[in-house]
Amino acid sequence: xxxxxxxxxxxxxxxxxxxxxxxxxxxxxxxxxxxxxxxxxxxxxxxxxxxxxxxxxxxxxxxxxxxxxxxxxxxxxxxxxxxxxxxxxxxxxxxxxxxxxxxxxxxxxxxxxxxxxxxxxxxxxxxxxxxxxxxxxxxxxxxxxxxxxxxxxxxxxxxxxxxxxxxxxxxxxxxxxxxxxxxxxxxxxxxxxxxxxxxxxxxxxxxxxxxxxxxxxxxxxxxxxxxxxxxxxxxxxxxxxxxxxxxxxxxxxxxxxxxxxxxxxxxxxxxxxxxxxxxxxxxxxxxxxxxxxxxxxxxxxxxxxxxxxxxxxxxxxxxxxxxxxxxxxxxxxxxxxxxxxxxxxxxxxxxxxxxxxxxxxxxxxxxxxxxxxxxxxxxxxxxxxxxxxxxxxxxxxxxxxxxxxxxxxxxxxxxxxxxxxxxxxxxxxxxxxxxxxxxxxxxxxxxxxxxxxxxx
Amino acid sequence: xxxxxxxxxxxxxxxxxxxxxxxxxxxxxxxxxxxxxxxxxxxxxxxxxxxxxxxxxxxxxxxxxxxxxxxxxxxxxxxxxxxxxxxxxxxxxxxxxxxxxxxxxxxxxxxxxxxxxxxxxxxxxxxxxxxxxxxxxxxxxxxxxxxxxxxxxxxxxxxxxxxxxxxxxxxxxxxxxxxxxxxxxxxxxxxxxxxxxxxxxxxxxxxxxxxxxxxxxxxxxxxxxxxxxxxxxxxxxxxxxxxxxxxxxx
Numbered sequence: 001x002x003x004x005x006x007x008x009x010x011x012x013x014x015x016x017x018x019x020x021x022x023x024x025x026x027x028x029x030x031x032x033x034x035x036x037x038x039x040x041x042x043x044x045x046x047x048x049x050x051x052x053x054x055x056x057x058x059x060x061x062x063x064x065x066x067x068x069x070x071x072x073x074x075x076x077x078x079x080x081x082x083x084x085x086x087x088x089x090x091x092x093x094x095x096x097x098x099x100x101x102x103x104x105x106x107x108x109x110x111x112x113x114x115x116x117x118x119x120x121x122x123x124x125x126x127x128x129x130x131x132x133x134x135x136x137x138x139x140x141x142x143x144x145x146x147x148x149x150x151x152x153x154x155x156x157x158x159x160x161x162x163x164x165x166x167x168x169x170x171x172x173x174x175x176x177x178x179x180x181x182x183x184x185x186x187x188x189x190x191x192x193x194x195x196x197x198x199x200x201x202x203x204x205x206x207x208x209x210x211x212x213x214x215x216x217x218x219x220x221x222x223x224x225x226x227x228x229x230x231x232x233x234x235x236x237x238x239x240x241x242x243x244x245x246x247x248x249x250x251x252x253x254x255x256x257x258x259x260x261x262x263x264x265x266x267x268x269x270x271x272x273x274x275x276x277x278x279x280x281x282x283x284x285x286x287x288x289x290x291x292x293x294x295x296x297x298x299x300x301x302x303x304x305x306x307x308x309x310x311x312x313x314x315x316x317x318x319x320x321x322x323x324x325x326x327x328x329x330x331x332x333x334x335x336x337x338x339x340x341x342x343x344x345x346x347x348x349x350x351x352x353x354x355x356x357x358x359x360x361x362x363x364x365x366x367x368x369x370x371x372x373x374x375x376x377x378x379x380x381x382x383x384x385x386x387x388x389x390x391x392x393x394x395x396x397x398x399x400x401x402x403x404x405x406x407x408x409x410x411x412x413x414x415x416x417x418x419x420x421x422x423x424x425x426x427x428x429x430x431x432x433x434x435x436x437x438x439x440x441x442x443x444x445x446x447x448x449x450x451x452x453x454x455x456x
Numbered sequence: 457x458x459x460x461x462x463x464x465x466x467x468x469x470x471x472x473x474x475x476x477x478x479x480x481x482x483x484x485x486x487x488x489x490x491x492x493x494x495x496x497x498x499x500x501x502x503x504x505x506x507x508x509x510x511x512x513x514x515x516x517x518x519x520x521x522x523x524x525x526x527x528x529x530x531x532x533x534x535x536x537x538x539x540x541x542x543x544x545x546x547x548x549x550x551x552x553x554x555x556x557x558x559x560x561x562x563x564x565x566x567x568x569x570x571x572x573x574x575x576x577x578x579x580x581x582x583x584x585x586x587x588x589x590x591x592x593x594x595x596x597x598x599x600x601x602x603x604x605x606x607x608x609x610x611x612x613x614x615x616x617x618x619x620x621x622x623x624x625x626x627x628x629x630x631x632x633x634x635x636x637x638x639x640x641x642x643x644x645x646x647x648x649x650x651x652x653x654x655x656x657x658x659x660x661x662x663x664x665x666x667x668x669x670x671x672x673x674x675x676x677x678x679x680x681x682x683x684x685x686x687x688x689x690x691x692x693x694x695x696x697x698x699x700x701x702x703x704x705x706x
Contacts, residue, residue: 401507406544409504410558410614411532411565420557424548424597 022054022159025082025167025200040142046150050165057159070286070315070344075258080200080230082167087111087193088118095119095191098222102437105187105218106131112192113201113231114170119191128180128213134204135170144175148208152236153264158288161262164234168204171233174217178210178240185216185246185435192253194227200258202232211240211268216434217247221281223254230258237264239271241295246274248433252445253281255311261287267327269295276432277333278442279306279314280449286315296326304333305429307449308341308373318347320360322385328359334429335366336422336446337373338453345377349392353384362392367399367425369418369453419450457482457653458622463514464678465502472498474678475514480622483650487664487689488657490675491697496657497541499675500626504538505531518622532558533565535621539611539628546598551610554598555580555617562618583616587643605636612643623647624655629663641666661693676701 090111108131109119115133122131130144137145153161172188192201209215221231231253239245253259259282267273279285291300306314320329335343345364366375379392399421407417426446433439458480465473472495480486490496502509503516505528516523523531546554560570571579584591587609599607608628615623625644629637644654644667656667664672664686672688673680674697682688682700692700 400544402544403546405506405528406540406546407549407554407558408528409506409532409538409540410554410618411529411561412554412557413529413561414527416557416561417529420549420554421546424546427548 021076021079022163025080025163025202040138040146042146043138043142043149047166047168050150050162053162054159054166057162070313074284075230078198078228078230078258080198080258083112083195083199083201087114088116090116090119090193092119092121094224095189098189098191098224100187100220100437100441103187103218103435103441104437105185105435106182107187107189108172109189109191110170110172110203112195112199112229113190113203113233115172123184126180126182128177128210129182130173130175131186132173133170134168134173134206137173145173145206148238149204149206149236152238152266153234153262158262160232160260161234161264164202164204164232164262167202168234169202171203171205173205174207174215176209176213176215176243178212180210180213182213182215185218187218187220190219190221190231190233192221192223192227192229192231192257194223194225194229194254198228198230200230200232205233205235207235207245208238209240209243209245209271212242213240214244215246217245218434218438219247219249221249221251221253221259223257223281225254226256227254228256229254230260232260234262234264237266237273239265239267239273239298241268241270243268243271245272246434248276248278248438250278250438250442250445251281251285251287252278253285255281255283257282257285259285259287263287263289265289265291265300267291267293267295267298267300270297271295272299272301274301274432275303276429277302277304277316278429278433279304279316280445282314283311284313286317288317288319290318291320291329293322293324293327296324298327300327300329302329302331302333303429303432305426305446306333306335306343307446308335308337308343309449309453310339310341313342313344315344316346317344318349318362320347320349322349322351322355322358322360325354325356325358327355330360331362331364332429333364334426335364335375336369336426336450337366337375338369338450340370340372342373343375345375345379345394347379347392349381349390351381351383351385351388351390355385356387358385358388358390360388360390364394365425366396367422368396369399369422415451419447422450423447457484458516458518458655460503460516461514463499463502463516464512465498466510466512467498467508471512472509472678473502476675476679478673478680480653480655482653483648484671485648485654485656485667485669487669487672487686488655488675488680489659489661489672489689489692491701492659494675495678496659496675497626500538500624500655500657503531503624504528504536529561532618532620533562537615537618537620537623539608539615539623539625541627541630543599543602543607543611545600545602547600549598551596551598552580552594555594555614558614559617579617583613586616586646587613588639589613604631605633608632608636608640609643612640612647616643616647619652621651622653622655624657626657627659628656629658629660637663638666661689664689674700
């Protein structure tokens with residue numbers, strides 16, 4: 001058999017295996033949702049349709065552009081099964097070790113995708129702010145979710161989001177009424193704990209800010225130990241007119257974790273979104289950031305820092321659509337690759353014909369510390385308007401020997417010098433995280449990883 | 457203190473240093489002068505361990521320790537300091553953090569405790585004053601966005617903090633106006649002591665009006681071709697390098 005035929009046969013097998021796996025995950029959950037009797041009709045219908053989309057959708061292969069660099073085989077091979085029970089045995093003492101020292105925040109904790117009342121410590125929330133479990137809200141106040149939940153992610157979204165819609169059971173809901181102000185940040189800890197069998201959790205989160213509302217959200221994805229599991233999460237974000245959301249996301253999962261996040265953002269006029277994505281953990285981590293504007297003069301600021309070492313693939317996809325005039329978007333991502341680490345940066349900024357006066361800038365800079373590390377970077381601008389300011393740039397480089405020598409000539413060891421330069425490179429992204437306690441914590445997390453990194 | 461014998465070094469295929477000898481005693485200040493391309497900066501770089509040079513013959517010992525056996529950081533910990541001709545900008549690396557890491561690495565190698573935060577701050581403020589540098593410099597990234605004069609003063613500030621046994625000043629006067637030059641020279645002179653030696657590498661005599669050397673050497677084509685007292689510098693200023701270099705060649 002020829003190599004080509006062989007590879008084609010393998011692809012077919014992979015696709016079949018994947019399709020089977022997906023249906024196992026989406027089908028069971030969809031039945032579960034409708035039989036529970038509490039979900040509203042509109043939601044049941046959404047799930048049904050999503051399950052059908054999963055069945056109908058072509059399985060991504062190496063040939064589909066957005067999955068070209070992200071092989072699915074390693075994910076399928078794990079044989080993940082859906083988490084179906086909540087884990088209630090944990091006490092606040094158990095999560096002490098994963099907290100950010102000195103971080104002052106309202107705290108919501110989810111364990112394996114389910115909201116945990118026992119571990120959450122919300123304190124006193126200001127007026128007009130609701131935080132809690134999605135499942136609870138579906139049961140108690142589904143009207144508050146209608147027209148928002150599943151609407152932002154939409155139907156055209158990709159496979160894993162559909163899978164999540166079909167299978168979702170719980171997650172976090174944060175609702176701010178018009179004009180509500182959340183001054184103290186809210187920290188959302190997504191904690192994963194290993195189970196006997198490898199599990200997939202499919203939490204669904206919704207953050208909605210009414211007109212003029214302001215909030216600061218810190219999401220952290222953490223694990224207890226080196227657990228093997230998969231998280232397929234979808235986060236829908238809706239910003240009303242003049243709303244402001246500062247959003248820090250720190251993914252620091254176990255080295256065996258598979259992580260998929262679809263973040264869907266909808267911004268109304270004059271709203272401002274400032275997101276900082278830190279990707280440090282997992283063996284296979286993919287994040288899709290999708291932005292749409294529904295009003296003019298909105299600003300979307302996406303920043304990110306990723307570190308990937310041995311047995312790690314970290315993958316960011318951005319899809320920013322300018323369909324209206326006068327909006328601005330900025331993507332600034334930096335990566336540090338070491339050992340046999342791999343990263344993907346695939347950013348698309350689309351400017352429609354009517355989106356005049358769009359201001360869009362995208363940059364991706366990478367620092368490669370070893371010959372075996374790899375980054376595939378692909379910033380793309382698609383512009384159909386003629387009066388816009390758009391730019392993109394990408395760099396892949398190594399540590400400057402001059403800089404290294406300068407530090408060493410002052411008595412600093414080569415390994416510490418390298419670490420200092422990497423942290424210097426990463427610094428401007430970490431700075432954007434907000435609270436000092438969080439910045440210090442992330443700096444330490446990054447430093448620890450670099451300290452363990454092999455020097456080729 | 458420093459003993460260099462028969463030093464030869466190449467960059468690529470090109471031999472830059474061709475048998476250089478130099479003895480520097482404790483507390484002495486030696487000026488090395490010479491025309492462009494004579495090997496002055498190469499000499500400074502080879503001593504401090506910069507990559508890209510190959511030592512093909514000879515030795516350099518600091519208090520009896522062979523420098524060429526050591527990494528750059530080990531040389532620094534032994535008490536060698538190079539003030540760069542072109543100080544390197546380190547975006548994102550905080551100046552204070554950098555100095556603390558350097559000082560503690562050096563103290564640790566001497567078997568001393570790390571300085572506590574208060575003593576460290578006090579030491580820094582004291583040294584900053586000598587160099588007429590502003591406190592705000594500490595919060596900035598190392599050399600990043602500094603003016604030419606600030607960069608050079610920052611080099612001498614580091615030297616003041618790290619208190620080396622042997623300091624090599626590589627063209628420290630280049631790019632400085634007269635006021636900045638005076639500040640830098642004052643800073644250097646404040647560091648002169650019977651235990652600390654210095655090698656001042658310069659193209660012009662001007663710097664030596666402010667930092668008075670005990671000895672002056674003329675480096676040409678990779679060798680020291682003339683040594684003398686500080687009056688040699690004045691003679692060079694007057695007559696240029698031609699008369700010595702050509703005389704040697706003839």
